Amino acid sequence: MSDTIFALSSGRPPAAIAVVRVSGPAACGAAQALAGRCPPPRHASLRTLRDAAGAALDRALVIYFPGPATATGEDLVELHCHGGRAVVAAVERALAAVPGLRHARPGEFTRRALENGRIDLAQAQGLADLLEAETEAQHRTALAAAEGAVGRAVGGWLDRLSAIAAQVEAQLDFADEADVEDAGGYDPAPAIAALLAEWRATLAAPSVERLRDGVRVVIAGPPNAGKSSLFNALADRDAAIVTPIAGTTRDVLEAAVMRDGIPYRLTDTAGLAEATDDEVERIGIDRAATAMAGADILLWMGAPVEAPAGAVILAGKADLPGADHTGADLAVSARLPHTIAALWALLADRAGAMLTIDGDMALRQTQRDRLAEAAAALDLARRTTDLLIVAEQLRVATRPLAALLGKDATEAMLDALFGRFCLGK
Ligand SMILES: Nc1nc2c(ncn2[C@@H]2O[C@H](COP(=O)(O)OP(=O)(O)OP(=O)(O)O)[C@@H](O)[C@H]2O)c(=O)[nH]1
Ligand SMILES: [K+]
Numbered sequence: 001m002s003d004t005i006f007a008l009s010s011g012r013p014p015a016a017i018a019v020v021r022v023s024g025p026a027a028c029g030a031a032q033a034l035a036g037r038c039p040p041p042r043h044a045s046l047r048t049l050r051d052a053a054g055a056a057l058d059r060a061l062v063i064y065f066p067g068p069a070t071a072t073g074e075d076l077v078e079l080h081c082h083g084g085r086a087v088v089a090a091v092e093r094a095l096a097a098v099p100g101l102r103h104a105r106p107g108e109f110t111r112r113a114l115e116n117g118r119i120d121l122a123q124a125q126g127l128a129d130l131l132e133a134e135t136e137a138q139h140r141t142a143l144a145a146a147e148g149a150v151g152r153a154v155g156g157w158l159d160r161l162s163a164i165a166a167q168v169e170a171q172l173d174f175a176d177e178a179d180v181e182d183a184g185g186y187d188p189a190p191a192i193a194a195l196l197a198e199w200r201a202t203l204a205a206p207s208v209e210r211l212r213d214g215v216r217v218v219i220a221g222p223p224n225a226g227k228s229s230l231f232n233a234l235a236d237r238d239a240a241i242v243t244p245i246a247g248t249t250r251d252v253l254e255a256a257v258m259r260d261g262i263p264y265r266l267t268d269t270a271g272l273a274e275a276t277d278d279e280v281e282r283i284g285i286d287r288a289a290t291a292m293a294g295a296d297i298l299l300w301m302g303a304p305v306e307a308p309a310g311a312v313i314l315a316g317k318a319d320l321p322g323a324d325h326t327g328a329d330l331a332v333s334a335r336l337p338h339t340i341a342a343l344w345a346l347l348a349d350r351a352g353a354m355l356t357i358d359g360d361m362a363l364r365q366t367q368r369d370r371l372a373e374a375a376a377a378l379d380l381a382r383r384t385t386d387l388l389i390v391a392e393q394l395r396v397a398t399r400p401l402a403a404l405l406g407k408d409a410t411e412a413m414l415d416a417l418f419g420r421f422c423l424g425k
């Protein structure tokens with residue numbers, strides 16, 4: 001039997017109200033120990049909380065939720081206390097003194113919810129993201145995940161996979177019995193193609209990490225182009241050293257910037273010199289290349305002919321007379337605020353599109369990797385008419401999807417199967 005845990009579940013005191021949660025078999029006993037008796041289920045009762053010596057700690061609302069239909073799947077007691085630091089500390093001390101109770105570790109309530117089947121892995125991750133969400137898109141997608149949107153979508157996909165697999169297996173059995181080359185009948189191709197299209201659309205949406213960490217904007221180009229000056233103008237502070245000496249920036253510098261509700265991660269890089277004897281500069285250039293490869297948007301401050309494919313070409317130092325703008329997407333100067341505003345508009349345009357999601361479903365990178373694995377298997381199934389290979393690839397596709405929900409493939413298939421039965425069967 002698991003031990004009973006407690007923790008302050010509301011925000012850091014002082015606050016108007018502090019909610020202390022107790023979860024586990026001794027929850028009701030804990031309510032009895034502090035409040036004199038455990039109230040009837042799901043009724044808020046106003047009680048005086050006392051420690052073991054009988055000293056009054058607070059007047060609090062005590063609510064008892066009997067398991068298993070609770071957030072954690074266990075007996076759960078909530079103490080809605082006054083939110084002062086001393087009150088909360090005294091209540092926690094009194095709870096710790098109750099035999100069988102201990103303070104919860106971080107995330108332990110959610111962990112129990114997961115272990116008791118109250119939520120799936122995707123919901124647990126969604127909850128974690130929800131607590132950290134800063135932007136509107138992050139909030140929306142994390143809430144959807146916490147409420148089970150990812151689990152429902154994946155569960156639906158597993159249902160469809162198992163339905164296709166069942167038809168294919170039946171076809172194979174029939175072919176065995178009839179002893180014919182091609183038994184005709186069921187063609188899994190349309191159902192597989194439809195599923196694959198949905199997965200690809202989901203994979204085209206931004207990841208949870210991109211929504212959280214922001215769009216990676218990398219500034220690159222030859223030495224002395226004005227990269228660090230532009231970086232400082234965008235970050236709105238003197239984050240990078242600027243000097244007339246070529247090769248001033250040697251390392252990769254980052255700044256997180258939130259602009260019009262869009263999170264960006266700006267990166268300044270070392271100037272890309274052709275050849276250099278300087279060891280530090282060479283390492284800096286290697287790092288610049290890595291940063292450029294990981295860019296969502298690459299701002300190229302250099303000759304248009306040397307611009308990497310897909311880069312936004314910026315003509316720098318636009319304030320200088322005789323500056324050449326030929327072939328550039330935009331002329332900018334750290335010294336001309338209107339050019340910086342124009343650059344922000346361009347960035348918002350591109351970044352906004354990258355962060356747009358149809359519906360509310362964003363997957364974490366690990367979830368995306370698993371869905372991509374399943375999609376690769378389904379793609380193989382789609383490209384063959386050999387039903388044996390189709391059946392095998394459908395099984396292969398099931399595994400990563402099940403893992404995404406924290407289940408093994410057999411368990412997931414059984415869930416998909418029995419989910420179709422009526423309640424009480
Ligand atoms: N007139 C003018 N000078 C600029 C502008 N931007 C940068 N400079 C000057 O150009 C020189 C180089 O600027 P940086 O921002 O250090 O250039 P960088 O590309 O980061 O250089 P490295 O890090 O050495 O590759 C400095 O003397 C800046 O003051 C600009 O928009 N207009
Ligand atoms: K410089």
Ligand SMILES: [Mg+2]
Pocket residue numbers: 227228229240241248249269270271
């Ligand atoms: Mg620089």
